[in-house]
Amino acid sequence: MKQSQLFTKTRREAPKDEVSKNAQLLIRAGFVHKEMAGVYSYLPLGLRVLNKIVGIIREELDKVGAQEMLMTTLQQKDVWETTGRWDDTVVDDWFKTTLKSGSELGLAFTHEEALTNIMRTYVSSYKDLPIYAYQFQTKFRNEMRAKSGIMRGKEFLMKDLYDFSINKAEHDKFYERMKDVYMNIFTRVGLGDRTYLTMSSGGSFSKYSFEFQTVTDAGEDVIIYDPEKRVSINKDDYSDEIFADFGLRKEDFNFKEAKSVEVGDIYTLGEKYSKALGLTYKDKEGVECSVYMGSYGIGVPRLMGTIVEVFSDTKGIVWPESVAPFRVHLVEIMSDNADVHAEAAELYRELTEAGVEVLWDDRDARAGEKFADSDLIGIPLRVVVSEKTLAAGKFECVNRATGKTEHKSTSELIGHLTA
Amino acid sequence: MKQSQLFTKTRREAPKDEVSKNAQLLIRAGFVHKEMAGVYSYLPLGLRVLNKIVGIIREELDKVGAQEMLMTTLQQKDVWETTGRWDDTVVDDWFKTTLKSGSELGLAFTHEEALTNIMRTYVSSYKDLPIYAYQFQTKFRNEMRAKSGIMRGKEFLMKDLYDFSINKAEHDKFYERMKDVYMNIFTRVGLGDRTYLTMSSGGSFSKYSFEFQTVTDAGEDVIIYDPEKRVSINKDDYSDEIFADFGLRKEDFNFKEAKSVEVGDIYTLGEKYSKALGLTYKDKEGVECSVYMGSYGIGVPRLMGTIVEVFSDTKGIVWPESVAPFRVHLVEIMSDNADVHAEAAELYRELTEAGVEVLWDDRDARAGEKFADSDLIGIPLRVVVSEKTLAAGKFECVNRATGKTEHKSTSELIGHLTA
Numbered sequence: 001m002k003q004s005q006l007f008t009k010t011r012r013e014a015p016k017d018e019v020s021k022n023a024q025l026l027i028r029a030g031f032v033h034k035e036m037a038g039v040y041s042y043l044p045l046g047l048r049v050l051n052k053i054v055g056i057i058r059e060e061l062d063k064v065g066a067q068e069m070l071m072t073t074l075q076q077k078d079v080w081e082t083t084g085r086w087d088d089t090v091v092d093d094w095f096k097t098t099l100k101s102g103s104e105l106g107l108a109f110t111h112e113e114a115l116t117n118i119m120r121t122y123v124s125s126y127k128d129l130p131i132y133a134y135q136f137q138t139k140f141r142n143e144m145r146a147k148s149g150i151m152r153g154k155e156f157l158m159k160d161l162y163d164f165s166i167n168k169a170e171h172d173k174f175y176e177r178m179k180d181v182y183m184n185i186f187t188r189v190g191l192g193d194r195t196y197l198t199m200s201s202g203g204s205f206s207k208y209s210f211e212f213q214t215v216t217d218a219g220e221d222v223i224i225y226d227p228e229k230r231v232s233i234n235k236d237d238y239s240d241e242i243f244a245d246f247g248l249r250k251e252d253f254n255f256k257e258a259k260s261v262e263v264g265d266i267y268t269l270g271e272k273y274s275k276a277l278g279l280t281y282k283d284k285e286g287v288e289c290s291v292y293m294g295s296y297g298i299g300v301p302r303l304m305g306t307i308v309e310v311f312s313d314t315k316g317i318v319w320p321e322s323v324a325p326f327r328v329h330l331v332e333i334m335s336d337n338a339d340v341h342a343e344a345a346e347l348y349r350e351l352t353e354a355g356v357e358v359l360w361d362d363r364d365a366r367a368g369e370k371f372a373d374s375d376l377i378g379i380p381l382r383v384v385v386s387e388k389t390l391a392a393g394k395f396e397c398v399n400r401a402t403g404k405t406e407h408k409s410t411s412e413l414i415g416h417l418t419a
Numbered sequence: 420m421k422q423s424q425l426f427t428k429t430r431r432e433a434p435k436d437e438v439s440k441n442a443q444l445l446i447r448a449g450f451v452h453k454e455m456a457g458v459y460s461y462l463p464l465g466l467r468v469l470n471k472i473v474g475i476i477r478e479e480l481d482k483v484g485a486q487e488m489l490m491t492t493l494q495q496k497d498v499w500e501t502t503g504r505w506d507d508t509v510v511d512d513w514f515k516t517t518l519k520s521g522s523e524l525g526l527a528f529t530h531e532e533a534l535t536n537i538m539r540t541y542v543s544s545y546k547d548l549p550i551y552a553y554q555f556q557t558k559f560r561n562e563m564r565a566k567s568g569i570m571r572g573k574e575f576l577m578k579d580l581y582d583f584s585i586n587k588a589e590h591d592k593f594y595e596r597m598k599d600v601y602m603n604i605f606t607r608v609g610l611g612d613r614t615y616l617t618m619s620s621g622g623s624f625s626k627y628s629f630e631f632q633t634v635t636d637a638g639e640d641v642i643i644y645d646p647e648k649r650v651s652i653n654k655d656d657y658s659d660e661i662f663a664d665f666g667l668r669k670e671d672f673n674f675k676e677a678k679s680v681e682v683g684d685i686y687t688l689g690e691k692y693s694k695a696l697g698l699t700y701k702d703k704e705g706v707e708c709s710v711y712m713g714s715y716g717i718g719v720p721r722l723m724g725t726i727v728e729v730f731s732d733t734k735g736i737v738w739p740e741s742v743a744p745f746r747v748h749l750v751e752i753m754s755d756n757a758d759v760h761a762e763a764a765e766l767y768r769e770l771t772e773a774g775v776e777v778l779w780d781d782r783d784a785r786a787g788e789k790f791a792d793s794d795l796i797g798i799p800l801r802v803v804v805s806e807k808t809l810a811a812g813k814f815e816c817v818n819r820a821t822g823k824t825e826h827k828s829t830s831e832l833i834g835h836l837t838a
Contacts, residue, residue: 006486009541035533040491041537043488044486044552067425071460071461072454073574074574118452133426133463140492143519
């Protein structure tokens with residue numbers, strides 16, 4: 001894409017009320033626009049990153065046979081009353097609205113009720129199970145706290161997956177598999193090293209559950225973790241009891257403490273929703289049984305915000321290759337020599353043809369401004385075309401993360417990028 | 420995909436309160452689930468179709484240099500008060516909700532205000548224009564009428580594009596271009612023949628505007644149209660005056676009248692929103708001018724519902740190839756001869772490798788049931804694998820639309836599908 005045609009520009013300052021680093025950088029670089037606290041629009045660059053993350057999650061979920069669908073925001077009261085979650089004193093972050101007829105509706109903050117209800121149409125026998133269904137859907141949460149930029153939103157895109165199994169054993173098997181799936185996802189977006197499968201209290205359905213915590217100062221949680229042995233416990237739940245329950249010995253670990261962000265959670269729901277809503281199946285003997293469930297969430301903007309918190313420096317964002325809006329930032333240094341522009345245009349054409357995503361800074365602007373913008377936007381590889389590189393016969397290639405500069409011909413560059 | 424793994428099943432009956440043909444068929448075939456009147460969840464098959472349509476629209480919009488983004492549902496009151504559209508007596512289909520702080524928010528039914536506001540950050544000079552930005556975003560409309568299935572929703576995915584131009588002339592040029600873009604989209608989804616660029620009254624911004632009307636008995640509109648000369652007028656706006664204004668002579672046409680669905684609309688907005696919200700640019704002489712705007716909508720489920728209304732018969736849906744959930748329905752007729760299953764598996768593998776999307780009916784069910792389901796689901800080409808086809812050395816290939824049967828070997832079939 002030509003940068004002259006991108007409608008966003010970089011900004012020197014983020015809005016004064018924006019205190020989080022992730023939103024400050026994303027706003028300044030033109031990835032998002034703040035509509036109000038905790039509510040952000042995604043501009044073209046931001047949507048590209050969001051879609052890259054969505055693509056990685058989708059690939060990993062499709063590998064385990066999960067089926068994608070798309071449920072609705074508007075929710076009817078009666079289904080949620082059945083499970084006891086309609087009441088604002090039980091769930092304190094509902095957004096509610098009203099139909100013309102006067103009926104109250106909820107804006108979904110999660111979809112256990114909706115999907116369990118749908119499954120009643122399709123599940124009758126053990127032969128129909130297990131089912132793994134997921135969606136990327138906008139969730140609404142009437143949050144008071146909204147100081148973490150895109151990491152904690154009132155409206156945000158969430159991947160939520162649900163498993164419907166015949167019993168605990170079948171569910172547990174899938175639950176274990178999802179631990180690996182989630183770690184693959186976090187590794188692919190660049191956060192593998194600092195993300196820990198973390199033990200925490202399980203809420204109302206099970207004594208313990210697991211969450212994925214990424215170590216960063218921007219986190220609102222704290223974990224006690226051993227970076228070598230990859231064992232981690234949410235500080236809120238750290239106790240002698242948890243060690244005993246998991247058969248671990250405290251003295252075997254070398255624990256550290258750090259602030260962290262919960263980037264994913266995996267819950268055992270058991271029969272809570274299936275029993276309340278009557279989702280049953282007949283087993284081999286014809287006996288009516290309740291379906292055994294689990295749910296698995298990832299907030300996509302939270303993951304994107306965490307990536308920005310972790311991968312940024314004083315000059316701007318440093319996107320990991322897998323989620324970068326473009327692979328190459330082709331920076332053309334304006335020159336009276338028309339050959340420079342022709343060379344940039346030719347390189348853009350060749351890279352694009354080779355399937356490389358390129359943002360071409362063809363704007364009529366000074367080199368210093370272009371480099372500063374390029375650092376702020378954070379595309380992994382900057383390729384400079386100038387009179388100097390024209391004379392040298394090789395382009396200057398600068399790695400955004402390491403700052404390392406190499407000089408490459410077109411074929412060397414394409415070879416490197418498509419290897 | 421293996422049909423045994425698809426969690427939906429076909430149903431004999433749609434819910435009794437569902438009167439529209441499109442929703443009846445889509446529910447029975449397992450494409451959508453009705454949450455309430457005008458609110459539908461998209462099940463795996465339905466989401467595939469929705470995404471196919473989204474993909475076609477995106478391709479056509481990207482060709483004209485439009486930039487994709489994603490705005491929010493939650494809308495702040497003040498921006499809409501500025502343009503006079505917050506009041507429920509002005510806009511009668513708002514859904515509204517309330518923040519914890521007590522502030523009222525709206526659920527966006529359109530995004531002129533939001534995007535005009537965003538553009539204030541990025542537009543300052545004539546050099547920044549024109550800008551074409553679009554999104555696929557869920558719209559909320561508190562509709563009373565909701566008897567048209569997925570064609571008229573309270574919550575639905577909409578493609579909305581906005582142009583920001585320096586003046587009427589620049590906008591008009593793009594507006595004309597969008598007429599062709601829209602017709603390309605409707606042609607690609609199979610509705611080209613029966614879709615007419617239709618003159619209608621322009622609302623508050625211009626005397627006339629254009630909408631795209633597709634002839635079908637399921638329509639809520641009526642058009643007066645000449646199928647040969649491709650001239651069409653919304654019956655509500657049919658008058659001698661409209662002929663005079665467009666320089667047409669009534670006697671030159673051979674008009675018919677038919678019910679139709681508005682599948683797209685293109686509006687000139689002029690300076691209404693830019694003036695109200697202060698979106699200006701400096702022209703070459705440094706004079707401050709208001710940006711000239713237009714908006715261009717397509718309701719994706721409405722288009723999908725229209726396709727079902729038009730392309731269906733007594734047995735079920737007949738998807739056009741471009742939007743079908745799969746290209747081939749591979750129907751394996753159960754047999755004691757293990758070679759039949761092996762042959763089906765091998766064909767599935769080869770088609771998938773050749774890039775053909777296949778739904779493989781590998782379920783343990785009778786042939787009659789499989790054929791009835793296949794007709795209902797409506798995948799364009801059914802390929803039958805049975806003892807008979809095994810003996811013949813060729814598969815039976817049945818075209819869903821024409822009913823025409825051909826016999827093809829694997830290589831003939833792949834050649835045909837990848838031609």
